[in-house]
Amino acid sequence: MSKPTPISGFPEWTPPQRMIEQYVLDRIRATFELYGFAPLETRAVEPLDQLLRKGETSKEVYLIRRLQAEADSPTGDDALGLHFDLTVPFARYVLENAGKLQFPFRRYQIQKVWRGERPQEGRYREFLQADIDIVDRDTLAPHHEAEMPLVVGDALRSLPIPPVRIQVNNRKICEGFYRGVGLTDPEAALRAVDKLDKIGPARVAELLAETAGASEAQAKAVLALAEISAPDASFADAVRALGVTDPLLDEGIEELVRVVETAAEHAPGLCVADLRIARGLDYYTGTVYETQMVGYERFGSICSGGRYDNLASAGTARFPGVGISIGVTRLLGLLFGAGALTVSRDVPTCVLVAVTSEEQRGASNRVAEALRSRGVPTEVSPSAAKFGKQIRYAERRGIPYVWFPGAEQDEVKDIRSGEQVPAEAGVWMPPEVDLKPLVG
RNA sequence: GUGGCUGUAGCUCAGUUGGCAGAGCACCGGGUUGUGGUCCCGGUUGUCGUGGGUUCAAUUCCCAUCAGUCACCCCA
Structure with a gap:
């Protein structure tokens, strides 16, 4: 292909x-x-005569038909078209359900609408x-x-x-x-x-x-x-x-x-x-x-x-x-x-939990679980690569925090400031603004 | 649906009067036996939108097609 x-x-x-x-x-x-x-949501299709009842938009309406429909009936009164706005379907719905x-x-x-325009x-x-x-x-x-x-x-x-x-x-x-x-x-x-x-x-x-x-x-x-x-x-x-x-x-x-x-x-x-x-x-x-x-x-x-x-x-x-x-x-x-609308990160993830080694992945999974249970969007690092690479994985996606599980003490790093502090997965929360991606 | 312009690496673009395809950024590896962004060294990147035609040879010329964009039409 x-x-x-x-x-x-x-x-x-x-x-x-x-x-x-x-x-x-x-x-x-x-x-x-x-x-x-x-x-309210209405179906995607309306009978063609409904769609054409008002306005000269006939050329814009997408017709819909079965691949194996009888050759002689695809444009009859019962033909279906995709709606080209939401007002006409709504008017039909009101009449039908008054x-x-x-x-x-x-x-x-x-909802989506369709118009066959250039x-x-x-x-x-x-x-x-x-x-x-x-x-x-x-x-x-x-x-x-x-x-x-x-x-x-x-x-x-x-x-x-x-x-x-x-x-x-x-x-x-x-x-x-x-x-x-x-x-x-x-x-x-x-x-x-x-x-x-x-x-x-x-x-x-x-x-x-x-x-x-x-x-x-x-x-x-x-x-x-x-x-x-x-x-x-x-x-x-x-x-x-x-x-x-x-x-x-x-x-x-x-x-x-x-x-x-x-x-x-x-x-x-x-x-x-x-x-x-x-x-x-x-x-x-x-x-x-x-x-x-x-x-x-x-x-x-x-x-x-x-x-x-x-x-x-x-x-x-x-x-x-x-x-x-x-x-x-x-x-x-x-x-x-116009480049006038951006988002602060490419993924919803707020915290990336680093993986120390594949044997220790379970520990990272438990951290992620604890964070998610309190509403913090969290993913676990895809590989136990060097920490530098795991941090870079987060950085590339705009994920603000990387979590390092430790034998005795976990630590969480804000990779924007570089600040790294001891933390506990059962209580730590990011600032409210970091919880979700910021649109602006 | 009609007409104009455009189409080269992920992005921004150069280039070939027809003869092995380039830069910057990005990306990958190393410098750094586990903590990124700066810096240094090295590396990869393409059916030159797609399909035909002309030619010894086409990314370059011609045709078609697709996509983007502009105008008309219409409209969110």
Whole structure:
């Protein structure tokens, strides 16, 4: 067998990177639970028609089929696809299990998702999302839209990563405004506005004319709206100053004011109303979120979501929801690439117990057992080589302590300082900071 | 899915106008009859991404493919 090669877009981390990932996941999970979100995992596959129900992502969905399936049925209505986000499976789950759930239902879900995109830095075909959603029956109170950024803000701020800024907008503002100025294709207008950062106002104006049929005056108004940005409710005055009126617009402004003011009270500096944020997914109907790391804006959004009123509905039952999702793999991939996220050692081991000779390995094993029984991650040296080599084994992996069993007295050495002291395996404890690898 | 750039040791890279493949770091051994990191001495490291083609000869030229990256698309 020839040497295996990586598969494009399916990243695999090193053990130290995986330790960081697990640490990050633990923190995110702890924060989600702190806010009372219940855990959920859904299957990896959904019926293809479910996946394609909303949005034009068909090209991205990975189909799944048996090797020996009948040749004529792999793409029928019953075909299965890997989910490409966690919101669509969740909406399906809610419909399927509505009878067993208490509403409003708050859940978190941390799972892999798959998208058949062309990969590049921070963009993968298989990646982890950490998602929270709240759904309710019939109507969903707008204050939930204000809670989302607070939760992920807490989660992200608990991590050793650069500070984040969550940009918030409301689809109703855009759609109401566009309608107010007489534009008929709000989707096309949104898509054009979404490129503002990348291609600049002049090109966006051209795009608006080409794809959304905007006149010069309409394009100018749309751009004026998109350029509004404020960390507080003052954005509302700026919007009204543009002189466009529409009931939907007013509704959107009211909702966004609430989100921004709530955030300003509980997490100053976290959120900013940014009326250019559009979000590609067309199932969003209200508040939308995007998140950037300060100083890493060029990496794009590492956490986004929004409110969806029509994703989960069957017959007369309607379950409006709001959710936001942290792109864990992107976050990590980008920071790994920038060398901005490291761990203090390559293994969980805190203590390496040296082996004096193979005949004495039992004594070392007993020391390790005593340490482990008190929660100290410990391994025994793989060989009874010279102590210098055993110390080096520990050093190479970043293991901070080496334990030397003695005939009468054991000793433990902190190999960073070189300090070596008598110790007893039944009582000795490392300082708290050394117990586990430090992520930073 | 479309187009551009890149691909030499574990890492960062040099190099061959087509003729036995290099440096630094890392790694291994010794200096040190059991205590590492500095220092000194010695050593290993590669199907030159993979598969074809042209050629007496290809790591070098050509084609394809895979991977990485960038733009489009889309988006975490």
